[in-house]
Amino acid sequence: MTSKMAEKNEASAFALSSVEDISPGDVEAPEYGVLATKKLLRKLDWHIIPFMSLIYLLCFLDRTNIGNARLDHLERDLNLHGLQYNDCLAILFPFYIAAEIPSNMMMKRTRPSIWLTFIMFFWSACMIGQGFVKSYSGLMATRVFLGVFEGGLFPGVNYYITQWYARHECGFRMAMFFSAATLAGAFGGILARGIAEMDGVAGIAAWSWIFILEGLLSIWVSLVAYWCIYDYPATARFLSGEERAEVQRRLQADHGHLSNDFDMKYVWQAICDWKIYIHMLICMAGFCPIYSFALFLPTIIKNMGYTANDAQLMSVPPYVCACFFTIAGSWFADRIKKRGMFLMGFQLVAILGFGLLAGSGRPKVQYTGTVFAAIGIYPQIPLGMAWNSGNIGGSLKRGTGIAMQVMGGNCGGIIASYVYLTRDGPRFIVGHSILIGFVSMAFFLTFFMSTWCGLENVRRDKISMEASTQELTEEQKMRERELADSVPWFRYTV
Template sequence: MSEKKVDTTAGDETSAAVSINIIPADPEVQGWDEKATKRLLWRLDSHIIPFMSLIYLLCFLDRTNIGNARLDNLERDLGLHGLQYNDCLAILFPFYIAAEIPSNIMMKRVRPSIWLTFIMVCWSASMIGQGFVKNYSGLMATRVFLGVFEGGLFPGVNYYITQWYCRDECGFRMAMFFSAATLAGAFGGILARGIAEMSGVAGLGAWAWIFILEGLLSILVSFTAYWAIYDYPGTARFLSTEEREEVQRRLKADHGHLSNDYNPKYVWQAIKDWKIYIHMLICMAGFCPIYSFALFLPTIIKNMDYTANNAQLMSVPPYVCACFFTVTASWVADRYKKRGVFLLGFQLVAIAGFSMLVGNSKPSVQYAGTVLAAIGIYPQIPLGLAWNSGNIGGSLKRGTGIAMQVMGGNCGGIVASYVYLTRDGPRFIPGHSILIGFVSMAFFLTLFMTTWCSRENARRDQVAAGAGSPEELTEEQKMLERELADDVPWFRYTC
């Protein structure tokens, strides 16, 4: 329990981890060979990733279970008509987006164990309240609160991961964490099928019980979050003193002597960085089909002539396949220290999947298209987040840049709410075509960024040929460079 009593300034993420002139330079001297480092990473993984994945699974489930609830007479019982259902989907995202940068700043100012617990309790309460709404206005109001409190989790946890792992280790961990979204889709379909039997219990419809029971599950987990979340490497009670020092040494070696102080100017550095806006667009083009799938896949499958109950169950396999490829692709990408080429490959798979949905009316072909589309779209998010975060220097700029990227991604959620309209069923050809356009845009932007990063690295290599290495810099030179973020001459981008 000692971690919870530390001073927040002294323990603030990498303030201990990246302060200059500490940590021995040679890990071999300290006995940290490759085998010992793998054991240390496994120790971090086993204490950090499982709980982060669990809370994101619950977050994504709570955000998207309205798609399952729709099959259990949500619209009929609340008297929704026209685009009102789509409005209820879309209203979440502006508030979700608005919360992201402030939330990541709060992650910097307040310990993660406090902040993440707070927002989790609040969104769980909103979820439970959603089960008791009686009309369109009530559903809209609860979706607003859900967006406000859920908005900080995804960018917050991705930022949190960068405070424990080196740049070429983050992608796999982000994928493990994000794969919870695919599991949420699979788990949500199975759970909704079971809860459907509760229709009429206590005078509530099955859709209401979906919201209430899943909200209760989230709030139960949130009560353990404060003790289950470890704040920073310098205060992690599951690590020995030597292990804490090695984690901090590795982070300093990876990020160099760039500043990790809290200063608003680093927020502005991120806001003025054009590269982050490209990543925002790529992320938006990734999240748009993901949210479209999560919110409408049960409806799409039902329109392939499956019953409502079977459609809930048939929505599971695409998510299981997506989960496998999300984790595997990010592990391979970390191993080869590449991101762009993997993104390009999965974007082509997604385009192929949606093209099958557009071009063929056979249910078997369409279902195969949904599987291919899921495999293509889900790996893009952790790959893209690891790519952007690894190419940003400095802690606060990185945190802001990740939040901006996820903000862009969730703009795709607003579009996704109106991609599949009832009038376009049962084939939804306009919606599938829109998603092909979004993924194609992401493909060309990814190709541009991959080319630019490669050329910029080559240019910096030429400049560096006549200059000294970072290790040869004096302390005065390091102090001058520590505010330059990824503009320092020795920084190299991941392609």
């Protein structure tokens, strides 16, 4: 416990300290060559990404397993009618959204190991409670608290990743982390199929067992999370002193001498930045089909003419394909340091997938459409998160901007709750068409942002060539600390 308290003091000092004045272009130290840097990054990856992915897998599973529970007579047992099921889906998101910016501020004010453990324990308790509800109002109440506590995880972990990796390295790591959502979809279908056999055990219905058992799994992981989450590079026990210094040096070099202070003015900088609102819309248009997919895919497949048990199992392959392309797409985007072109490519694939679902009544064509739709929609989120976070300068502004982006994304979750209505079944042509419209909007906004970032980089290159080549004075650096990504040397990823 003493060592943990010492770590807390060191982490707080690191989180609130100013960034040293190192040239933003000087990323590799002479003593750390390419091979040594790759070895260091692999070490970070093994100690950070697997556990973060596990937490998000459980989070996404707990948030969306209601779609699997629906096939095991949840609506019948709770006497849900009309849009009441959709209301139970939607009620989670306003509270999820409201929690995001305060949660990221708490991540910076406290420590990741404390904050993430706290919210995970309580959302797991809410999940278990959801298994014992007896009415519509009880289900609504548990979904509210689930949203409150789950809301901080996704923006928090994305912000956490930016505290360990340089900007062009974050996309692949965010994809590895977000791929857990696709695995949650696959794992959820298999798990729900097995739990269905427990129907009636101890007088509890199968849908209740889905919530209870998956909540117990999450709460067990939360009990060890505090010791598995490393706060900041300055206090990471798995790194040697030399490695800790190198990780911090790389981050300082990547972000320049921009401020790392905790000051509310950087929150307001993010709130007043129009570019972040464009990314919020792109993220909303990405999350809307993802949540629609996660919440309704078992129902869509069942309505193709398959049994409930077969539909649970057939929901697995689209997620497996999505997982592969989510990781591969972000890996290539990191390699060439571009995001927009990959986003637009996947958006076109998503439009193809939903087009097949809307345009054909043949089960094989429809099922192929679900595969293409999954491949197209899931990679958009880590690509978009890495694009936005990499284009925001300054630690607190970046944390706020990431939370804002996820807030926009989860507005898509509210819409997704009403995209597929029972009255539109079994083909759900209206729902598929709505999602085609959202993804098309994302395509044009992505094209706009990619074009603007390229033109702005050209403008700043021209200004830099015309400006003096003299190094900045200490006074000029202090003034630039507060400018975030508006400093003349900052270049946007296109």
